[in-house]
Amino acid sequence: xxxxxxxxxxxxxxxxxxxxxxxxxxxxxxxxxxxxxxxxxxxxxxxxxxxxxxxxxxxxxxxxxxxxxxxxxxxxxxxxxxxxxxxxxxxxxxxxxxxxxxxxxxxxxxxxxxxxxxxxxxxxxxxxxxxxxxxxxxxxxxxxxxxxxxxxxxxxxxxxxxxxxxxxxxxxxxxxxxxxxxxxxxxxxxxxxxxxxxxxxxxxxxxxxxxxxxxxxxxxxxxxxxxxxxxxxxxxxxxxxxxxxxxxxxxxxxxxxxxxxxxx
Amino acid sequence: xxxxxxxxxxxxxxxxxxxxxxxxxxxxxxxxxxxxxxxxxxxxxxxxxxxxxxxxxxxxxxxxxxxxxxxxxxxxxxxxxxxxxxxxxxxxxxxxxxxxxxxxxxxxxxxxxxxxxxxxxxxxxxxxxxxxxxxxxxxxxxxxxxxxxxxxxxxxxxxxxxxxxxxxxxxxxxxxxxxxxxxxxxxxxxxxxxxxxxxxxxxxxxxxxxxxxxxxxxxxxxxxxxxxxxxxxxxxxxxxxxxxxxxxxxxxxxxxxxxxxxxx
DNA sequence: GTACATTACTTTAGGGTGTAAGGAGTCGGC
DNA sequence: GCCGACTCCTTACACCCTAAAGTAATGTAC
Numbered sequence: 001x002x003x004x005x006x007x008x009x010x011x012x013x014x015x016x017x018x019x020x021x022x023x024x025x026x027x028x029x030x031x032x033x034x035x036x037x038x039x040x041x042x043x044x045x046x047x048x049x050x051x052x053x054x055x056x057x058x059x060x061x062x063x064x065x066x067x068x069x070x071x072x073x074x075x076x077x078x079x080x081x082x083x084x085x086x087x088x089x090x091x092x093x094x095x096x097x098x099x100x101x102x103x104x105x106x107x108x109x110x111x112x113x114x115x116x117x118x119x120x121x122x123x124x125x126x127x128x129x130x131x132x133x134x135x136x137x138x139x140x141x142x143x144x145x146x147x148x149x150x151x152x153x154x155x156x157x158x159x160x161x162x163x164x165x166x167x168x169x170x171x172x173x174x175x176x177x178x179x180x181x182x183x184x185x186x187x188x189x190x191x192x193x194x195x196x197x198x199x200x201x202x203x204x205x206x207x208x209x210x211x212x213x214x215x216x217x218x219x220x221x222x223x224x225x226x227x228x229x230x231x232x233x234x235x236x237x238x239x240x241x242x243x244x245x246x247x248x249x250x251x252x253x254x255x256x257x258x259x260x261x262x263x264x
Numbered sequence: 265x266x267x268x269x270x271x272x273x274x275x276x277x278x279x280x281x282x283x284x285x286x287x288x289x290x291x292x293x294x295x296x297x298x299x300x301x302x303x304x305x306x307x308x309x310x311x312x313x314x315x316x317x318x319x320x321x322x323x324x325x326x327x328x329x330x331x332x333x334x335x336x337x338x339x340x341x342x343x344x345x346x347x348x349x350x351x352x353x354x355x356x357x358x359x360x361x362x363x364x365x366x367x368x369x370x371x372x373x374x375x376x377x378x379x380x381x382x383x384x385x386x387x388x389x390x391x392x393x394x395x396x397x398x399x400x401x402x403x404x405x406x407x408x409x410x411x412x413x414x415x416x417x418x419x420x421x422x423x424x425x426x427x428x429x430x431x432x433x434x435x436x437x438x439x440x441x442x443x444x445x446x447x448x449x450x451x452x453x454x455x456x457x458x459x460x461x462x463x464x465x466x467x468x469x470x471x472x473x474x475x476x477x478x479x480x481x482x483x484x485x486x487x488x489x490x491x492x493x494x495x496x497x498x499x500x501x502x503x504x505x506x507x508x509x510x511x512x513x514x515x516x517x518x519x520x521x522x523x524x525x526x527x528x
Numbered sequence: 529g530t531a532c533a534t535t536a537c538t539t540t541a542g543g544g545t546g547t548a549a550g551g552a553g554t555c556g557g558c
Numbered sequence: 559g560c561c562g563a564c565t566c567c568t569t570a571c572a573c574c575c576t577a578a579a580g581t582a583a584t585g586t587a588c
Contacts (some may be wrong), residue, residue, distance in 0.1 A: 030564025173433025471558030
């Protein structure tokens, strides 16, 4: 299920997101803090990377740090805020140097590539809904990078905004397919090919009139099966879909540039 | 959180997806079934539509039907399979008549529109991950509709596949923003404008050097604030992003058509 | 008409989850 | 030396999904 974000105390959340990463040692009474927000977030990210978002619980994070679940509540208001922090810190990992010196198109391509890699390294990112903005430094960083690269097209910023959002969606959608292909293979133990084979046999048995009911899909399916490969199929497919969708989108951008500068 | 799907008994799941909607009355001993798979799925969809995926539990579905949670397990193997059924049945609602008689572009536009509407009527669809295919009739129906409309461009089917996936991703991404804007306003009670106002005030306070650190984002933000409207902002924004992204994509498709048929 | 197999449904129970509440324990400042 | 502040833990509750076992209802076969 998609994890929601950002409905707790706004000020507290924002302070956690933007506050200094290393807190100055407290000068008051009481025992020294044994943990820190950053340590908690890092542990949570480790867990999510290794075992997926389903394994992320306050208990599991606490255990990894040698504490109980409740110990975390001293540092973090709740799980949603923790997820926000994980999301934002991870987005902050995106490299920022995409010089448009070689033209906006190649910069956009390598930026999209970096985004793809980022999501594949942290597949749980895809289970955090991007719709409600977190408004943290990482998110701003990504937006700034995307916007500034696409702004070098010369298009008005208000249109660049749409381009950015479409590009982001295309990347997210296709990398999601790739990530879940991997995850599924690992979790079910079934290789993807075996899974697919079993399913299509079942389909043929239970729905004999499949090709008649969905002719175009069937046509596509047969053309696909004719060209097998050693690579995991769905993952390669996702990568191709990513590249093709991106090209399509950038062609659209190019057309928009021509249209905007053409009738001068 | 994203709901996963399809890891139970494959045969049972497929039979539920493709089997007849009205089961023939059983002939044999035992009490008469008081429920049916379809009734359960319909109740679950009602709950998800009204109160969101978070309120969907086996208990809540059972209660709505006047039964306990466990009663459902006679009809449905588990919650994941129920979600699969909900997903697939809902996708089946997509209208299918998009005649490309007025040209592929207008057909694609109205198809995308119908997809948008469908997702806005059933926002929980966006919380079901589309990566792992359910392989039910509804999903096939959507794929068939998308493919056949885009196939009328004349592009080779293998490329149409990419177009379909990119289009689907753009729709999903933008409608997700719109849906969660509504949902957030309803759940938090805070109007979106108020929410945004509070957040941006906080941002200015906690991050005084925001415009220096993220100049492009800041430039966009100021240009946006200059043109307010009575409509909910994020939702309108999402709709505009949808339309613009779609146009961009279709421009890309047009360019591909020209390129393919040009050098003849 | 009665025994039996079969099915629908409930109850109980076990192992998860997030987190509210209150009770230790620990340290600095007076 | 003690107080107050603070961190951390234990306990507890309210949910969640679902396995297992028990109960009631139904139809068939004798």
